[in-house]
Amino acid sequence: MPSYVVTGAARGIGLEFVNQLSADSENNVFAIVRKKATATQLDALARNNIKVLEADVTDAKALKLAAAEVSKVTGNKLDYLINNAGKTNHPGFTLDQFPSPEALENDLLDVFKTNTIGVVHCTNAFLPLLKNGSAKRVISISSGLGDPDATVAAQAVGEPSYSISKAALNMVVAKYAAQYKAEGFTFLSISPGMVKTSMLPSQSGSSSSFLFSLGLIMFELASAGPEAVEELKMLMEGAATFAPHFKGPITPEESVRMQLEVINRWTVEGTGAFVSQFGNKQWL
Ligand SMILES: NC(=O)c1ccc[n+]([C@@H]2O[C@H](COP(=O)([O-])OP(=O)(O)OC[C@H]3O[C@@H](n4cnc5c(N)ncnc54)[C@H](OP(=O)(O)O)[C@@H]3O)[C@@H](O)[C@H]2O)c1
Helix, strand or coil, rough: EEEEEEEECCHHHHHHHHHHHHHHCEEEEEEEEEEHHHHHHHHHHHHEEEEEEEEECCCCHHHHHHHHHHHHCCCCCEEEEEEEECCCCCCCCCCCCCCHHHHHHHHHHHHHHHHHHHHHHHHHHHHHHHHHHCCCCEEECCCCCHHHHHHHHCCCCCHHHHHHHHHHHHHHHHHHHHHHHHCCCEEEEEEECECCCCCCCCCCCCCCCCCHHHHHHHHHCCEEECCHHHHHHHHHHHHHHHHHCCCCCCCCHHHHHHHHHHHHCCHHHHCCCCEEECCCCCCC
C-alpha cells in the first residue's frame, strides 16, 4: 500500500491532493492540518484510507509526533511526502515600499518560517520513514514567483516575501537532492500554476483572460493601499507580454492532476529540479 503525507491538507491544493490520491483505495493517505476541528472539507471525503493528523509546519516537535503516528500505521515507512502548506500575507508592497523596516522584516520572516523553514522541519521529521519506503519521493510545492529569470521577464515586483521564500525553498530542495541522490531519493520542487484557491482572490468562474485574473488580484490588493494598485498595474503590463497565451487560473482538480502526472514520471536522474505543472519552466 503506497503511503503519502500531504501538509496543508485542509483546503485548496492540499485538499485536492488528498482527494485524488485517496480515490485509489490502495493508497494510504495522511492529511496533515493545523486544526482537525476546522478541516471539515477533509471530513466530507469520508474515506477509510485517509488519516487526519494535526501539525503546524513551523512546529518541529508537532511534526515529529505526526511522523510517529504515521510510523505506527505503516510500520515505520513512508513513500511520498508532499510539502504543500504555504502562505502569503498579500502585503501589497514592493521591497522598498513597506511602511517601516520592521514591517518589512516581519513579513519576510513570517512567510519564510512557513514556506521555507517549515519544509525543512517537515522533511527532517519524515526522512527516517522515507528512507524505509520504496518510492523515496519528496515533493515541495513552490511557485513560478520563485524563479528569478521569470521575475525579471514578467516584471513581477509584487509578493516579495513570498517570492523570496519560494526561491529559497528551491535551494532547500536542491540541498536535499544533492545529499540523497545516491540513496535513490527524488526531490522535486513543483509550481502548481495559478490556481483558484483562497490564495487568490475569489473568482466568479467566468475568468477568460490573464488580464482579467490579474485585474481581480489587483482589486484584492488595492485594499492594501494605492501602492498595491501601482504594483499590480506593473505586474499586469509585464505579464501580458510574458504569457499572452494564458487564459486564467486553473482549478485545484486540474492543477493536481497535472502535477501528479509530472510527479509520477519524474525519476531520480532529475532530482533537485524546479518545474511547473507542465514539467518544464512554463509557469503560466
Ligand atoms: N494558488 C496558487 O495560485 C498557487 C500558486 C503557486 C504556488 N502555490 C502554492 O501551493 C500551496 C498550496 O496553496 P493553496 O493555493 O492551496 O493555498 P490555500 O488555499 O491558502 O491553502 C494553504 C494551506 O496551507 C496551510 N498552512 C498555511 N500555513 C501553515 C502552517 N504554518 N502549518 C501548516 N499548514 C499551514 C493552510 O492551513 P489552514 O487551513 O489551517 O489555514 C492551508 O491548508 C502553497 O505552498 C502555495 O504557496 C499556490
